[in-house]
Amino acid sequence: xxxTYAPMFLMIAVAALLAGLFFxxxxxxxxxxxxxxxxxxxxxxxxESSGGNHLKxxxxxxxxxxxxxxxxxxxxxxxxxxxxxxSLGWAGLASMxxxxxxxxxALVYVWKKGALEWES
Numbered sequence: 296x297x298x299t300y301a302p303m304f305l306m307i308a309v310a311a312l313l314a315g316l317f318f319x320x321x322x323x324x325x326x327x328x329x330x331x332x333x334x335x336x337x338x339x340x341x342x343e344s345s346g347g348n349h350l351k352x353x354x355x356x357x358x359x360x361x362x363x364x365x366x367x368x369x370x371x372x373x374x375x376x377x378x379x380x381x382s383l384g385w386a387g388l389a390s391m392x393x394x395x396x397x398x399x400x401a402l403v404y405v406w407k408k409g410a411l412e413w414e415s
Contacts, residue, residue, distance in 0.1 A: 355410075355412075355413060358410050359410070359411070359413070362405060362410060362411070365401075366398070366402070369394075369398055372394070373391070373395075376391050
């Protein structure tokens, strides 16, 4: 029985060893940041940022991000169903159609509420 799980335990041990090695190496070999005024300026995407660097983002940004995550996760649920489509039969098709109907209703709801509109 232990031989069945040995590769998994070996993989976990190697991953933990590598993570510890990288963390330790970065702590000892990495240079320390001298906090000069130039280094502490806000910097983004290769150019200096304009505007305040401590502004709070709009709630619309967070709503869009949450909706993206929710619908992305639901796409992940569709993939295993598609792989096993033939073996699931009509019951599998009916359950997936119900699942997709709930997704469409949720999408229509957030669309009508204006959660997908970026400009307000």
